[in-house]
Amino acid sequence: MPRTNLVFFHGMGVQDPGYHQAVWDFLVEKHQAIAGSDLRATCTPKAFFYHDIFTELRQAGSLDILRPLIQDAGALKAIEDLQASNAFLYTHVLDVLAWRFHAPTRNRIITKLAAELMPFIQTLPKSPDNNLVVVGHSLGTAVATEVIHYLGTHGVSEFQLIPAVHMLADVAKVLEQPEVPAYRPPTPSLCRPWTQDPEDRAMLLNYFNHRNELDPIPLVDRFRPPEWPKTYHETVFRSWGEQVQPHDLLTYVRAPAVYVKLLRSITQDGATYSAAREQLELQATPPSSPLGAERQAKFEQLATQYEDASTLGDFIQLGRAFSDSNLW
């Protein structure tokens, strides 16, 4: 039975110390129902935090610091509009811009989290039963991408691969750094699946990309890698309801296509968590409650409007449009 460390990278905004607890409880409950054993005996969850670094920047007046750094006129205009509208999104988006444009803050987050992730990677070669699963959500996907790339560039990939990374609402592409493109050919980022070529310095054994079709965040400049090895797995699902937040971490994990794959990575048990099991879970899940006709029409309109959008400015505007239309 593998001993797994399950590491979470949170998304935008200030986070509760137990932000991963609801997801963990859900996984424990599902594992009990499906496999009949206690997940807590073999898996330990660990939540990583970096929001405090953004909070420091925010207290120092982040938009004033960031304004001259934002080398993207569209993004600057979008954030200034957002500030004027006083939307709740403003703080969240500011973190995204700080991540994208403020190099010292970004580097500080990357090095801090790389030093925190490293002990979990160190345990892997000590026994074939040791396992590590990384879960990134929203901005956390971009952070995890950079942290893993950083570890790869420091020689970790020569000796060890990370067994599985799950990206929920992957924004690694729209927020990619010029020097670390998330996957554009010839795929310089090391946060990608290993090709089994001994010279390849990729960091991952398996890359899982999960996307909620109704979530606006991963809509702009979607993460669509070209030819990756078959250890790249993509999941697209729909979850909706009048009270459901489509971008929420728990919304993602509650989708059968996501939690079955997540539990498969954690338990390394492909028999219990097979593709057939995923189908069964999907059938057993109650159908999502439909949107009202008006909201549905609005959603379709926005999704079509931003289908080919690819800039950071579009990304911010889309978030705002969803918020204004009460789709969020």
Added chain:
Amino acid sequence: MRPLASLLLCTALLLGGPGPCSARPSPPAAEAQQLDFPSKALATLQDSLTRLQNAHAADPQRDQVKALYDQAVRNLLRLQSSLEALRQPPPPLDAATGRALLDPARRVAQEHRVWMLNFDADPNQLFGMDLAPEDSATILALRDLQKQVYGDITGPPAAQFLEAKAKELQVLARRWEDFYTHATLQEYPWESLANAALDRKRPIDAIPTRQVKLGHPISGVVAYQGRSSSSGPPLMGAELVGLQWFDPDRSYKPSWGIGVLATVKAEGERQSGVGLVVSYRDFKFGARQSRLSDGRTVTQALISINLARYFDFSPNQSLVEAVSRLKTSSTP
């Protein structure tokens, strides 16, 4: 890295080769265990290879798993040659990197990735096992072998390499923290702009030891101006452009700096002054030239407010007076 290097040297000693270990008496128990590593690993590997060959020979489905078996044997032979090399005298060091050329210990540790368990939807995907029948004796033998190689042969050296990497990363993380605290938080937004533009293409591990100063406000006092005994009021100005070095050994606190100075027009002057300023840690020294209202040019020596405080220096005194006061006060 170091433990592995010593492991190589000590292995060479055991095999009769020369090395710095030759002066030592018997090695301690833990080291003795390390010394056995290549021999033990080779024995394990040979054992596993024989078992795999036997299982394959007796496997009724062997034709279906032949490609898979061949691939596994190729991997095993590659690993075997790396382990054999570990028992040889250590290879020469590369003068540029200080690393061993074709370091066999590194090669064994790198093989670790090849032997990682691949757990996909189909648990048998290791080496493309999804193409093979699950109940094949070759597959069962391969699974055992994979676990054994991963745990006993490639795991220990990989763990040692990762331990060294972890230490490097911790040091880097602490240095970035220091850089952020002591260097970048002292910048003004427009300086951040310049520095971010310059740093943008750097790899993230290269922590800058130098930042650009741009329009950086500065205040100071006139310490000395020619033969005139009178000194001006405190001066306000800015370093138009300059460079500031940070000392990585002092948690990225400022060390030396140099900049072009512009000061606002002081009382009795026709125009604002320009000059040069040199800084060391918290202190700044400079020279400034300006033109007085009667047309004369005046050159002044400047020091920062910090330094003036250090001298117990009031703005209405010249440096000469301040130093003489300092001397008087220190005389018993």
